[in-house]
Amino acid sequence: MARVRNLATRSQFVNVQLPVADLRSLVGSETGRILRPTWPDPDVGQEFVRGLGVVRSLPGFGTAALGWRGEQTYIDASRLVRFTPGWFDRSAVWIKPTHRRLLGASIAWRVDLGMVVKWREGVGPRTANALATRVLGLPIRIGQLDRPLAESGRALTAKLLELTTHAGHLPDRRWMVAGRPLVLINEYETGHGKLKILTAPVSWNNRPMSMFVLRRGNYYTSEVRRLRHALWRAYQELETLRLVLRMWRSQQVEFDPKQLRDYLAPQLKLLSKRARDTYDQPTLLGIAAEATGFDIGDLAALAVDLGRESKGIVRSLENVITALEAAKRERDTPKTINFLSVQWRTRMQGDSYTFHDKAAGVFGHDNSVSGGSFTAGDTSVPALDELMSAIAGLKSQLAPERAEFLEEAAQELRGATDDPRRAETILERIGGIAALAGTAGTAVIEAVQSVAGALGIGR
Incomplete structure (x- = not known):
């Protein structure tokens, strides 16, 4: 490994x-x-x-x-x-x-x-x-x-x-x-x-x-x-x-x-x-x-x-x-799917996506678009909160000792978001425990990736 x-x-x-x-x-x-x-x-x-x-x-x-x-x-x-x-x-x-x-x-x-x-x-x-x-x-x-x-x-x-x-x-x-x-x-x-x-x-x-x-x-x-x-x-x-x-x-x-x-x-x-x-x-x-x-x-x-x-x-x-x-x-014309607009082709080159009006509930609240540029609004639901929620749902399905390790890692992560190297180590630990849970750990694994992306880890 x-x-x-x-x-x-x-x-x-x-x-x-x-x-x-x-x-x-x-x-x-x-x-x-x-x-x-x-x-x-x-x-x-x-x-x-x-x-x-x-x-x-x-x-x-x-x-x-x-x-x-x-x-x-x-x-x-x-x-x-x-x-x-x-x-x-x-x-x-x-x-x-x-x-x-x-x-x-x-x-x-x-x-x-x-x-x-x-x-x-x-x-x-x-x-x-x-x-x-x-x-x-x-x-x-x-x-x-x-x-x-x-x-x-x-x-x-x-x-x-x-x-x-x-x-x-x-x-x-x-x-x-x-x-x-x-x-x-x-x-x-x-x-x-x-x-x-x-x-x-x-x-x-x-x-x-x-x-x-x-x-x-x-x-x-x-x-x-x-x-x-x-x-x-x-x-x-x-x-x-x-x-x-x-x-x-x-x-x-x-x-x-x-x-x-x-x-x-x-x-x-x-x-x-x-x-x-x-x-x-x-x-x-x-x-x-x-x-x-x-x-x-x-x-x-x-x-x-x-x-x-x-x-x-x-x-x-x-x-x-x-x-x-x-x-x-209409494949070359933006087509709205609920909160976003999609333009698609058989090839990936040149694909583009634009937002119309507001996109509340997906990328934060009160997002806006002006002149073709997207501006994110209030991002009050960060990826970290979603990870904590997923961890809470997984703990009840784990053996007591693994649930305890997972809880300790979650609490440690909250204080490590300003230290990418330390946060990466903790995320790997959380992901490893979730992977051992099989299907039940899928939501935690996805949330770990979201947090890693939010913190710029692995880029």
Whole structure:
């Protein structure tokens, strides 16, 4: 570890989403699918996936998952996805996993992987792709198969089918398909009141992957978490729809017409809304469509096929098509997402973000914009307070001696903010204790990074 600490590294919190479409509920024939857990609202502590574990409540979902069903529960996926020995290169990058989760909502499943990455350089148009490529190349083990993370889709769906099918049934592997992995890099930017969302294509062995870079200022509030979550979920829902349309057009899976309509009707109605969880949904979908390579023509073809069967679905389809086309036309025009304005492109160069009027509750109170320059107002909710709050929530889940060590470190940190070297040592101690707590320590790890950014540590 000392070798890593001596490097001129920067830390990022990186998430990887492995989206999966479970098509069995759209198939007319018997599939042998085990009907538990009852996504998206399973019984916590009662329902489970065989071989993985019981359903748990997702930490902090109350602020992160408003307006999204299926986000309040998860199953620990550490038995499903394992990191193999020798999975990082200490000379260039150091990576430590923080959580592995399986979530489900209707036919949309996903595995979320969280990790802390120490990287020599900051994230920019060049280095973001390099970092994402390294993360996608991490060797993981699913069942008895070792694969780079980017190539784990088939092994993942095969294992999930095995674990969720009654004994004696032989499932068709085409009933569950994996989508494009999405890498989300959380990057700090010097100064307050800055938030940028960058999208860029990533290639792995000439196969397209997806990447978001969420570049933010020193303060990381619940509003920023909610925006990140909204983008995360918009990507999953659009990618699931893309997979369904791909299998429908290729006729690889024979869908039951009624079951397909029963899925499409509520899902398209939801996607056609102008706002979702207070955010401008067409903008969210536009960003997600750019990342997924979503083909609007597939929706148009579906509208033609269903024209005589369901006028309601066709209207919803047309609304989604209109929203995506408008987002595509306006990609060079700032588009408001609640508290910020986003201008996005397929490439990261030249992306810009501007604020309109005030941005209270995100970067402080009474922020203002004049002549294109952003001025931060009262920053009365510093990152340090958020870290203390996260520590208070974690202590009750730790053994008494670890909780005591954590409390001592927290109190020591309050008096060390004017000494960066001492503060860095204390933050490493807090982060180490949180990492030992697994999934429960994620909020503390993220808050540690926010404090480090606020104090200018590691720059």
